[in-house]
Amino acid sequence: MCERMIQTTPESELIKQVAVNDSASFTSLYNQYLPLICKVWYQFHLDDLPLDDWKQEAAVVLYRTACSYSNQEARFCWYLKQALMNKIRDFYRQQVAKKRIPAEHVESITDLQLINI
Structure with a gap:
């Protein structure tokens, strides 16, 4: 019974x-x-990010987006898509x-010797 109610609940109530x-x-x-989440991954497929990992990352983005969403900014679907795109860019x-920098050439800042000029 509760499951049926959730499916018919308006999106704004689900977000709240x-x-x-x-x-x-x-x-x-x-x-x-989920279709939007998969579409973004397929459009910007990254070698180091399998679809299952992306779905987990997108779930976190969805939660954070729902918590920070206010109806005055934009429609939720657009707001979520932008957040997902930002995550892909990251x-x-x-x-x-x-x-860019091979790991063997990277030094910790604490290992650098500063020269007094």
């Missing part, structure tokens, strides 16, 4: 319930936006940064 840690509402919202930057 997610913000107060309602796991059933989160699951419903996650399932509603992963891309990390991936590119790893390629």
Whole structure:
């Protein structure tokens, strides 16, 4: 009975319930936006990020986005898509940064010797 109610609950109510840690509402919202989550991954597929890992990362993004969402900013689907795109950009930057400097050439700041001039 409760499960049927959640499926017919308007999106704005689901978002409010997610913000107060309602796991059933989160699951419903996650399932509603799973096609968008997968679409973003397929569009910007990264070698170091399998789909299952992306789904976990996207779930965290979804939760944080629902908690910070206010109806005045934009529609939730657009707000979530932007947050997912930002997360993909973060992963891309990390991936590119790893390629830029070989690990054997990186030194800790504490290992650097400062020269007094």
